[in-house]
Amino acid sequence: MTTAAKPLRSVLYMPASNLKALEKARTLPADAVILDLEDAVAPEAKEVARAQAVDAIRQGGFGRRTVVLRVNGLDTPWGSEDLQAAAAAGPDAILVPKVNGAVDVAAYDSAISSAPDHTRLWAMIETCRSIFALESIAQASKTSRMNVWVMGTNDLAKEMRCRQTPGREPFHGPLSLAVAAARLYGLTILDGVYNDIENEAGLEAVCEQGVDFGFDGKTLIHPKQIDICNRVFSPSEADVAWSRAVIEAFKLPENQGKGAIRVEGRMAELLHLAQAQRLVAVAEAIAAAEAT
Secondary structure: OOHHHOOOOEEEEEEOOOHHHHHHOOOOOOOEEEEEOOOOOOHHHHHHHHHHHHHHHHHOOOOOOEEEEEOOOOOOOOHHHHHHHHHHHOOOEEEEOOOOOHHHHHHHHHHOOOOOOOOEEEEEEOOHHHHOOHHHHHHHHHHOOEEEEEEOHHHHHHHHOOOOOOOOHHHHHHHHHHHHHHHHOOOEEEEOOOOOOOOHHHHHHHHHHHHHHOOOEEEEOOHHHHHHHHHHOOOOHHHHHHHHHHHHHHHOHHHOOOOEEEEOOEEEEHHHHHHHHHHHHHHHHHHHHHHO
8 A cells, every 4th residue: 555545543642752652652553653752752852752763763663554753843953853863764754843834844845855755744733823824735735745734733722722622612613624625635634632541432522523524533642542543433334335335336337327326225426436435445445454
């Protein structure tokens, strides 16, 4: 599978300053791990964390997991060296913080120009300014390595001064607009983290909401959140069965050239065929990944 086709249902942040966490990241059932040099690392541990993350990436052993290195911003004392080290290490992706516009995408893309071709650029959408520049940021994917957005809802809540309610009502506008902009330019987009680690029911509800919004997966802060996230962001058996039925029905000679047909008592249009093909592709990609 290409990087773009690999499942990203569960994407777990792991502090790069913690060697045990880096080792554990190789064994967890997450689709991706983010080795974090930014929020999870204290200033005095930044340089050690960078060295440990680079060593972990070069050693490999992460199996099917997408390996991402989150760096500090270019406006920090560590950002430039983080980006140089990340480019040399060549992870699957480099995640950059607080992208406010297309100019930021271009600056980060330039800073990792020496990275291997397979290394992609992921961007955090986590500021008020970014919400009002979503389309221009997304459009920058056409001239850069950027192919994934990650919502930073904690930082966004801080800037908005809003409450993080169980239903995330203050975020409904920003989240849906971000998904729409991402889809406009073919980007993968991941939902923000859920902070209440012990609240499994709350996590499941927020994951279900993320699916409703159209997110491809969710970022996580603890390994115990992975299984729920993987389950909710995977197509259900019933949805896969229905999608396969739609695909097969449109293949029948009597349905050639039709824009709408009847499948198992339900109407299916060509738009439903496209949705069915995508859902089956996602299900097959998950099955292939989990088989490795």
